Amino acid sequence: MNLIKLIHALPKTELHLHIEGSLEPAMMWNLASKHGVSLPYDSIADIEAAYQFEDLQSFLDLYYQGADVLRDEDDFYQLMMAYLTRCHDDNVVHAEIMFDPQTHTSRGVGFDVFMPGFERAIQDAKQKWGISVYLIMSFLRHLSEKDAIDTLNQARAYYPMIKAVGLDSSELGNPPEKFVKVFAAARALGFKCVAHAGEEGPPEYIWQALDLLHVDRIDHGVRCVEDASLMQRLKDEGMPLTVCPQSNIKLCVFDHMKDHNILSLLDDDLCVTVNADDPSYFGGYLNDNYRALMTHLSMNESQLVKLVKNSFVASFLPTDEKNHWLRKIDALAAQ
Numbered sequence: 250m251n252l253i254k255l256i257h258a259l260p261k262t263e264l265h266l267h268i269e270g271s272l273e274p275a276m277m278w279n280l281a282s283k284h285g286v287s288l289p290y291d292s293i294a295d296i297e298a299a300y301q302f303e304d305l306q307s308f309l310d311l312y313y314q315g316a317d318v319l320r321d322e323d324d325f326y327q328l329m330m331a332y333l334t335r336c337h338d339d340n341v342v343h344a345e346i347m348f349d350p351q352t353h354t355s356r357g358v359g360f361d362v363f364m365p366g367f368e369r370a371i372q373d374a375k376q377k378w379g380i381s382v383y384l385i386m387s388f389l390r391h392l393s394e395k396d397a398i399d400t401l402n403q404a405r406a407y408y409p410m411i412k413a414v415g416l417d418s419s420e421l422g423n424p425p426e427k428f429v430k431v432f433a434a435a436r437a438l439g440f441k442c443v444a445h446a447g448e449e450g451p452p453e454y455i456w457q458a459l460d461l462l463h464v465d466r467i468d469h470g471v472r473c474v475e476d477a478s479l480m481q482r483l484k485d486e487g488m489p490l491t492v493c494p495q496s497n498i499k500l501c502v503f504d505h506m507k508d509h510n511i512l513s514l515l516d517d518d519l520c521v522t523v524n525a526d527d528p529s530y531f532g533g534y535l536n537d538n539y540r541a542l543m544t545h546l547s548m549n550e551s552q553l554v555k556l557v558k559n560s561f562v563a564s565f566l567p568t569d570e571k572n573h574w575l576r577k578i579d580a581l582a583a584q
């Protein structure tokens with residue numbers, strides 16, 4: 250099978266996806282008109298044209314502004330359903346999806362609005378296509394730890410729907426050490442833990458995520474290359490990195506895809522995975538990211554298969570399900 254076909258044919262997981270970052274300009278436009286929200290744009294094309302970023306913060310400013318059109322339960326249903334439809338199109342069989350409660354609760358939109366919307370879409374996608382979903386509740390690191398603890402408490406009625414907690418938003422100046430207590434509380438409640446670290450922040454933030462937050466995965470982590478002993482630690486522990494190639498280019502973490510380090514990390518035996526992060530803002534869903542590695546980094550078939558297998562190994566799926574998918578991948582790759 251040629252590589253393009255194999256990218257599509259392989260069953261995949263996506264482990265680093267912000268549901269608010271999958272809000273397409275057309276949906277933003279329609280929801281703004283539904284709710285009478287005024288947007289600083291004159292057309293859908295105008296929204297698309299605004300998506301030029303120089304760093305993480307310049308993106309986050311538009312991302313939080315865009316999320317303001319999400320107001321009622323059906324908006325969150327539509328948002329989740331649109332993303333899961335894309336999963337079906339891309340042959341993503343399992344997704345671990347981040348949501349940012351504070352982006353909504355700070356506007357008076359509560360857990361009782363967004364969680365039922367998400368749940369209805371997740372059940373529909375499971376019934377229609379057999380896609381499985383775990384939710385990751387992410388704390389906004391530019392806000393206080395107390396705000397994160399309040400959020401963890403507000404989520405109580407929805408704990409059965411949530412698999413893990415995460416940490417996102419403005420990285421520089423908001424190190425993982427700021428969130429030690431809330432992560433300890435989340436772990437004690439039985440949640441898995443992930444954190445964005447080493448996207449714009451230094452290797453020290455990755456060490457902190459490992460040693461102070463005791464995370465199960467690092468989101469991004471691409472700046473680990475600046476610290477040889479950190480690289481060794483990540484390799485020894487098989488610590489997964491959920492890397493987002495197109496995001497890193499759009500946010501100027503690397504100048505060009507040909508400069509991206511994902512395949513060299515893979516060849517160094519780190520457990521790296523491919524993900525879309527915020528696909529509607531960064532110009533591509535999961536398979537677009539894999540295709541970009543083929544086009545610009547000459548990804549070969551064995552690298553593709555390893556990346557896709559890593560996406561299952563790094564997931565929070567039970568071992569028997571992981572093994573089921575790993576066997577399927579081997580069988581498809583052997584064809």
Ligand SMILES: Nc1ncnc2[nH]cnc12
Nearest residue numbers: 267417418419445526527
């Ligand atoms: N790439 C990213 N980094 C940090 N916070 C985010 N929130 C949404 N996307 C993000």
Ligand SMILES: [Zn+2]
Nearest residue numbers: 267417468526
């Ligand atoms: Zn992210």
